[in-house]
Amino acid sequence: MEASSAKNSTQTLWVDYVYDTVVNRYSDTNTLNLFSLINISSIKVNTSDEKEKIKRSLLHSIARYSKRYSNEGGLAATRKHLNEFKIAYLSMGFAVLELDAKLTYRGLVGSSSSFGRPAFDVGLSFDPILNVPYIPSSSVKGAFKAANDTAKLLRDESVRKLDFSDAYPVDHGLKGYLLVPDVLTPHYTKGGKDVLREDEAVPVPVPYLSLAPDSVYRFMVGVGGVRPDDEFFKTVVKVFKLALECGIGAKTSLGYGVFELTKEPSVDMGVGNAK
Template identity: 35%
Template sequence: MSIHVNVVSLLSKSFVECFLKCSECCKDIGYVSEFSRLASERLMEAYKCNDDVKRLLENIKKYVDELQRAAEQVFSSVIRYEVELESRLTVHGSSHHLPLQISLAWDPVLNVPYVLSSSIRGVVRAFFEENIQGGKVSGSIEDLVKLFGETEHSSVVVFFDAYPVECRGEHLVEADVITPHYSEVAGTIDEARSSPVPLVFPVLAPRTVLHVLVALRKPVDGSTLKTFMEGVSKALENGLGAKTSVGYGRVRVKKVYFPQLNHRYE
């Protein structure tokens, strides 16, 4: 596998072709599990942080730069967060992006994993709703909560998909493994007949740098804006993606850019 081929198309095509061959000769193997293992290992090998991958990420950073400039022409405020993964990240594991037992959100055009805007929105909104009510975030409850509106379309806040722009470790994508010890059959779990089966799946690797864009549709007062920007940073550091309760998706906000005020802090 190579980063120069479309990963979504290649894996989908390979899954079908291999399944047809496997159904004829190897009915006893767990096909989906075995395919997921091999595909995850190939992705890890292909997305090692070599010159090709670094060039790919440089082009994605240019795309994010262009997206930010376009957003600044439309929205009142655009804030850019640079975050670095401190642990592996998994997101959209049950999606159709990749034909794997545990999937990973994958952009079929840019050909890299990414974090969906809906996932970021959920993390940030949950943080504000929980911490404002608990008095852990200063500012007017009404002013901050109403930014999100009752629906995504009525929200003042706009979130964009977050993309990797730099890999500082050995890999951009790694193969991870979990081993469920029990499978439920007919509503019961039989410990005596348990048969642990390792599940191998792709994740974004630690030390990957992502850029997160957040915009506001209309102006807000300076105090509310400052509190909002700080709150988003804290929300992101609570974790992105799935399985955050067991240590996945831990990030550190390294820099925040607010071009409209020529503002940047680390």
């Protein structure tokens, strides 16, 4: 019994040491990787008697760091990454449709992803190399297809000609943040189980991270064999606008993931595609 207690005490001290070292040494620099921080912190969260307090502190620390990172030139790497996407599309003979759009409210994409889930039970799509949240191409394509299924403006074979890239932030959101603390409160639960009677429910708030309002994301689509004045190109833009207005990701019925364009969409035909 004493050996087990000593082992647990040693583990706790080790977790505290690693957590405090990482947070205190790197929190004020661009060398802190949020993916690593949140994984280390999840151990502390799940071994502490003050889980909720640590969760709240961690949420605000990550939000503050996302603000510092985006304001100290961190987004330059995402713009470079997107430009490399564009060059790759053009080299394959695609025209490139480019749209910049900002979140009208918060955003939640990839809630089952590993980033954030061990600590907060709700994940978020996050690029550990670029150290920023992003919107996977699969989510963008899904939203586009859903919008087209509603509007019925493009045939399925036309949609299959489109190649969607991941979307990345190119400008920070409200008050300079990329990520903000959020909370979900399941009302009809008790002890982690669903209940039918409201008077039996014991709601437990679930804190998590979401994309900051007003964050600007760049979406790109590779379009084969299209000219800027083609009716097909105009239709693609129309469907994409509808997809952005309907929302991408989770909780769209509550206004999450809804975007509005910040400028007119542009197209780059490349040298090989020019008229």
